[in-house]
Amino acid sequence: MAPRTNLERLLAPKSVAVVGASAAPEKAGYQAMLALESFAGEVFAINPKAGAVLGRKAFPSLRALPQPVDLVIFAIPAAACVAALREAIDCRCGGGLIVSGGFSEAGAEGALLEAELGRACRDSGFRLLGPNTAGFVNKEISLTASFLPSAERIPSGRVAVVAQSAGINLTVSFLLANAGYGVSCAVGLGNSVDISASDVLEFVAGQDATKAIALHLEGIRDGRRLYETIRRIAKVKPIVAFTVGQTDVGDFARSHTGNLLGPYALRSSALEQAGAVLVDSTQDLALAAAALSVARLPAKLHPGIGVITAQAGAGLSMLDLLKARGVTVPSLASSTLESVARKLPPMTYQQNPVDTGRPGPSFPEIVSAVAQDDNIDAVIVYALSEPAALRPETSLPAVQRAVTKPILFGTMGLREEIGETLGALRSEGFFVARSPEELAKAASALALDASRQARLSQSQATALRVSSASLPEAPADEHSAKQTLESLGIAAPRRVACGSHEAAHQALRELQKPVVAKILAAEIEHKTELGGVRLNIRDSAELEAALAHLDAIPLTSPRRYLIEEMAPAGLELIVSGTRDASFGPVVVVGLGGILAEALRDTATRLAPLTLAEAEGMLDQLRGKALLDGWRGSPKLDRDAVARCIVALGDFLCQQPRVREVEINPLRVYPSGVLALDALMSV
Numbered sequence: 001m002a003p004r005t006n007l008e009r010l011l012a013p014k015s016v017a018v019v020g021a022s023a024a025p026e027k028a029g030y031q032a033m034l035a036l037e038s039f040a041g042e043v044f045a046i047n048p049k050a051g052a053v054l055g056r057k058a059f060p061s062l063r064a065l066p067q068p069v070d071l072v073i074f075a076i077p078a079a080a081c082v083a084a085l086r087e088a089i090d091c092r093c094g095g096g097l098i099v100s101g102g103f104s105e106a107g108a109e110g111a112l113l114e115a116e117l118g119r120a121c122r123d124s125g126f127r128l129l130g131p132n133t134a135g136f137v138n139k140e141i142s143l144t145a146s147f148l149p150s151a152e153r154i155p156s157g158r159v160a161v162v163a164q165s166a167g168i169n170l171t172v173s174f175l176l177a178n179a180g181y182g183v184s185c186a187v188g189l190g191n192s193v194d195i196s197a198s199d200v201l202e203f204v205a206g207q208d209a210t211k212a213i214a215l216h217l218e219g220i221r222d223g224r225r226l227y228e229t230i231r232r233i234a235k236v237k238p239i240v241a242f243t244v245g246q247t248d249v250g251d252f253a254r255s256h257t258g259n260l261l262g263p264y265a266l267r268s269s270a271l272e273q274a275g276a277v278l279v280d281s282t283q284d285l286a287l288a289a290a291a292l293s294v295a296r297l298p299a300k301l302h303p304g305i306g307v308i309t310a311q312a313g314a315g316l317s318m319l320d321l322l323k324a325r326g327v328t329v330p331s332l333a334s335s336t337l338e339s340v341a342r343k344l345p346p347m348t349y350q351q352n353p354v355d356t357g358r359p360g361p362s363f364p365e366i367v368s369a370v371a372q373d374d375n376i377d378a379v380i381v382y383a384l385s386e387p388a389a390l391r392p393e394t395s396l397p398a399v400q401r402a403v404t405k406p407i408l409f410g411t412m413g414l415r416e417e418i419g420e421t422l423g424a425l426r427s428e429g430f431f432v433a434r435s436p437e438e439l440a441k442a443a444s445a446l447a448l449d450a451s452r453q454a455r456l457s458q459s460q461a462t463a464l465r466v467s468s469a470s471l472p473e474a475p476a477d478e479h480s481a482k483q484t485l486e487s488l489g490i491a492a493p494r495r496v497a498c499g500s501h502e503a504a505h506q507a508l509r510e511l512q513k514p515v516v517a518k519i520l521a522a523e524i525e526h527k528t529e530l531g532g533v534r535l536n537i538r539d540s541a542e543l544e545a546a547l548a549h550l551d552a553i554p555l556t557s558p559r560r561y562l563i564e565e566m567a568p569a570g571l572e573l574i575v576s577g578t579r580d581a582s583f584g585p586v587v588v589v590g591l592g593g594i595l596a597e598a599l600r601d602t603a604t605r606l607a608p609l610t611l612a613e614a615e616g617m618l619d620q621l622r623g624k625a626l627l628d629g630w631r632g633s634p635k636l637d638r639d640a641v642a643r644c645i646v647a648l649g650d651f652l653c654q655q656p657r658v659r660e661v662e663i664n665p666l667r668v669y670p671s672g673v674l675a676l677d678a679l680m681s682v
Helices: 003-012 029-037 078-091 108-124 147-154 167-177 195-204 221-235 250-257 264-274 282-294 312-324 334-339 362-371 392-402 415-427 435-458 479-489 501-512 540-551 593-599 610-620 638-654
Strands: 015-019 042-047 056-060 071-074 095-098 127-129 135-136 143-146 156-164 183-188 212-217 241-244 278-279 306-309 378-382 407-412 430-432 495-498 515-519 535-538 561-565 573-580 585-592 604-607 660-668 674-675 678-681
Touching: 003 095, 003 195, 029 042, 029 143, 056 095, 056 585, 071 078, 071 362, 071 540, 078 095, 095 221, 108 127, 108 143, 108 610, 127 143, 127 407, 135 147, 135 167, 143 147, 156 167, 167 183, 167 212, 167 282, 183 638, 195 212, 195 221, 212 282, 221 241, 221 264, 221 435, 221 638, 241 264, 264 278, 264 430, 264 604, 278 282, 278 392, 278 501, 282 430, 282 435, 306 312, 306 362, 306 435, 312 435, 378 435, 392 407, 392 415, 407 435, 415 430, 435 610, 435 674, 479 495, 479 660, 495 501, 501 540, 501 561, 515 540, 515 604, 535 540, 540 561, 540 678, 561 604, 585 638, 585 660, 604 610, 610 638, 638 660, 638 674
Parallel strands: 015 042, 015 071, 042 056, 071 095, 095 127, 156 183, 156 212, 212 241, 241 278, 306 378, 378 407, 407 430
Antiparallel strands: 135 143, 135 183, 495 561, 515 535, 515 561, 573 585, 573 660, 585 604, 660 674, 660 678
């Protein structure tokens, strides 16, 4: 209980002490004291050489304070932090934050200091934010625990920002502030030696003021916990996430926060699977979180967005962006079209989008008609500023009160012309944007969040399916791996494992021809590259020639052969599962065979997963059309592939000794699948 209590003492303190408080404006200890001037709780300056700092009495140490404090801000060099933190622990303080760098991001010596901080926290229950963080803002209690003076002026709002990088934390907070939205809380994690993103997410999700969460991540140490945390919170409050790493930026990331970036595909897939809306920039992070803090759609797989524009070009831009993101822009009902047609000239486009031309007196009625269409779940409205023709700040609030669906509004004009309009609409509870693209991105966030909610409700998986699969002896060869797969319900070709030429010839007589002869050895993972696979064998002479070829491959283990019936032609996929150090059991599906590495057309999910989630993985593949009857070819058994994916995921969850299992290729037919090759690491 102490760690949770101390986390709350740190992030919602009643008293704060600044170790390293300074009267010199260039020092972080001065700026930290300055930022605390609006805090209603007690503030103590700690500096053994100063009598007072900014009018407050300075104490020589934490031990000299009249009481334990909740939060200690350490504005001192890295080398002094371990001793200062131990003093805070001895004084029964709740937690602290370290603003200085020079820890794991700076090299081996700094990593040792950071490890000492971590051990001290684990042993005591003291909670530590950072090191290497600019701190945090908690607007619920008017607290700015940061050395950046302008952070104090960020207005209160409905978005909580949780960012690995202190710079991104403040960047997103300033973006929200400049767009007319503030923050409820904004926390920079820094190196996360103790307090993680999961810890802070749980805290901000409990704040009444927080209606949406903006999450920034660089590296993820405890991915499974983060996944479960987001999955739990996203059902109640929307989470928008931005994670870097689409390209190879690992060296710079390590120099920044000391975190080694994991595979981007895995991190992004896990965040989406957990229910987060993924974006590609800090601007989009602020934009989407602001929109979701104002309006959230009910759970629905394919919510419909209505688009109304007073300018055709803007409407086209919005429609293009929405469709590119997979957002549904449905046709309007005939009754809606009739209503709209009565209010517009015949030359305008009146489907969806609805192009009104220059806005006139009927503009609010058109918005109302579209919003009440049963196919529409939210409406976006864009019109260039024309105060003589349209006063949205007076007309749209009445429409919004009459309908139950969100209306998002965007406009553009000179700053002094649109500022009052946007401010008035924000105060009425509208999300407002300054461009067609911003408006469409905001609508996309609402739609994606609704879809994530629906998928979360679909994927409330019951307990794991109990598997009767027995593990093969380690190391596992192809034959034993396939035996395990068969016990999971994944079919493989008929085959015989042979320890001699004589046994191989006997197998040839028993199996349906043609057959394939393979080298059977756990030490060889990729047989094809070594010439360890011989195809289309029909008689004894061909088999003997194949065995002679296999005998030329050097082995350290006893020589064995796998004689297997050749499978009919079909589509080849790769299905694999692995145990990631951070996220735990993970499954991957993609185009297989020789195309697997060349095309890298894959989808990733954390296990366990449901059949619906496995089907969603197949829908994500660029080559999914090959499963669905491409150019007259037969439609293939997607359900069998999905069952295979689910089975591998369950197997990994139930068998912690299995590090990896791979089927490549899994050949798919109109009815059923066959595992043609299998690897298993136990």
